[in-house]
Amino acid sequence: MIVIRSPAAGPESVVLWLMPNRALSRRAVGWVMSGMVMASASVAVLGACMGNVFAPLYALLESIIVISMLRLAWRAGDRGERLSVVDGALEVLSMPGDRRVSFQMYWVAVLMRQLRNRCALVLRSHGKEVEIGAFLAEPERAELSRKLKVLLADSRRGLHE
Numbered sequence: 001m002i003v004i005r006s007p008a009a010g011p012e013s014v015v016l017w018l019m020p021n022r023a024l025s026r027r028a029v030g031w032v033m034s035g036m037v038m039a040s041a042s043v044a045v046l047g048a049c050m051g052n053v054f055a056p057l058y059a060l061l062e063s064i065i066v067i068s069m070l071r072l073a074w075r076a077g078d079r080g081e082r083l084s085v086v087d088g089a090l091e092v093l094s095m096p097g098d099r100r101v102s103f104q105m106y107w108v109a110v111l112m113r114q115l116r117n118r119c120a121l122v123l124r125s126h127g128k129e130v131e132i133g134a135f136l137a138e139p140e141r142a143e144l145s146r147k148l149k150v151l152l153a154d155s156r157r158g159l160h161e
Contacts, residue, residue, distance in 0.1 A: 018135075044059030
């Protein structure tokens with residue numbers, strides 16, 4: 001998901017927020033987990049009534065593993081990137097972790113590169129390179145590339161005048 005905001009700093013500054021798309025809200029994920037645990041528990045009770053004494057233990061282990069994996073997948077959606085265009089510089093802030101990379105606007109190149117089985121969007125300048133939007137889908141990365149090129153061209157023109 002790409003969100004464009006112009007902060008109060010003025011029309012020459014623009015911020016792009018890049019975030020992965022989430023299919024479910026936190027509440028919906030909770031409901032899915034609860035439903036999965038209830039279904040697994042009811043099948044385990046039915047299995048135990050039919051003589052399978054290990055069914056409840058298996059259901060408990062399965063529930064713990066599946067909930068852990070769903071939680072990891074949900075937490076992966078917390079990452080994001082903020083691209084700021086301010087005062088002749090393009091700054092990339094990766095979250096979580098606060099990795100910050102800054103490029104001079106006149107020298108930064110926006111490139112689409114083929115890596116193994118996917119296309120990567122890369123910013124490059126003076127031997128420094130950073131991939132952005134790795135968590136976005138292919139069409140979103142292409143759209144981000146177009147938006148960044150237009151944004152950088154407009155900003156360069158505004159600084160030049």
